[in-house]
């Protein structure tokens with residue numbers, strides 16, 4: 215953003231009560247560039263500049279009530295774009311996340327804490343480095359320190375820890391999704407007639423997370439096949455892989471699936487590799503299989519955010535390039551398995567869901583995905599695609 219000398223000027227919005235068109239207001243609030251804090255702002259309330267240094271503001275993104283969030287910074291070469299992005303961000307209520315300028319740019323993955331507010335524009339104090347350096351990082355590593363020239367910051371932080379209008383709106387939307395899930399489940403549970411649901415998909419696709427929502431809504435039991443394998447062998451998945459015992463893990467996984475296949479009213483999160491063994495399909499076909507299809511870059515962000523130690527197949531070693539390693543490995547694994555996943559009875563494409571809802575992929579919550587899982591199962595059963603003799 216080197217050439218963005220006065221990004222505020224074209225916006226004509228008000229910052230701290232003063233028109234921006236005359237330049238950046240430094241009286242409203244000054245941020246220490248090293249800072250990393252979350253504060254809440256109302257529309258056009260406060261956006262100051264430190265000694266005339268430009269602010270850059272990331273593209274507005276809907277925050278998921280989940281652990282990771284992808285933030286994108288504006289296109290590096292387009293000042294115009296940055297300005298109009300800034301304007302759009304100002305046009306929302308929300309939280310502004312202040313990031314150290316020299317650390318990270320596009321595609322930042324970070325754990326979310328208290329600042330899980332609906333709209334999270336990402337702002338940084340203008341530094342050419344910020345806009346032009348691609349990087350990834352963990353928010354927790356950034357030193358939180360924020361300096362205000364007035365007492366404004368404290369008020370803003372206080373506001374951030376309270377309940378904003380947006381939070382209310384957001385929790386309302388979450389409630390609506392929960393209601394929708396319950397309604398959908400009440401219908402689909404009849405159609406299912408006790409059949410189990412096996413969620414398949416890549417590691418990190420949300421089988422466990424979404425599966426719990428689906429099972430709760432249906433009044434089904436939930437099982438994570440990895441957990442059952444660990445219990446049956448008295449070792450973690452990572453331990454089994456570490457000692458070169460993938461075969462032992464795969465055998466245990468097949469045993470677990472076989473046992474589950476004779477049961478009813480279950481939602482099962484299968485391990486990402488379960489689909490590869492033909493034998494496993496003979497078990498999975500006792501129930502309804504649903505593929506959670508999540509773009510590979512989102513998968514990489516998620517698994518890196520929670521740490522790759524529990525997913526030994528990724529073989530991610532160095533922390534500083536964890537995302538890159540995970541992305542490469544996941545891409546490769548997906549290529550090998552895509553056809554297997556695609557032979558599931560139903561597919562939920564999170565990308566497609568996001569497109570239909572006009573939202574960012576990272577804003578699609580597990581509850582929304584759970585609704586879609588039931589929707590796809592319902593459509594599939596209505597079409598009569600599935601051989602009824604395969605049901606339990």
Ligand SMILES: Nc1ncnc2c1ncn2[C@@H]1O[C@H](COP(=O)(O)OP(=O)(O)O)[C@@H](O)[C@H]1O
Nearest residue numbers: 280417418419420421422423516520578579580
């Ligand atoms: N819809 C979602 N949006 C954002 N993060 C998600 C979503 N679903 C799951 N996650 C996160 O991704 C990670 C992997 O999810 P998990 O359910 O364990 O996947 P799987 O069981 O398929 O390996 C977890 O940290 C979870 O919180």
Ligand SMILES: O=C(O)C1=C[C@@H](OP(=O)(O)O)[C@@H](O)[C@H](O)C1
Nearest residue numbers: 416417418440485486487525526
């Ligand atoms: O994709 C795979 O081969 C694996 C996925 C993991 O499960 P999740 O999909 O639950 O991460 C786990 O079974 C094991 O690490 C192998």
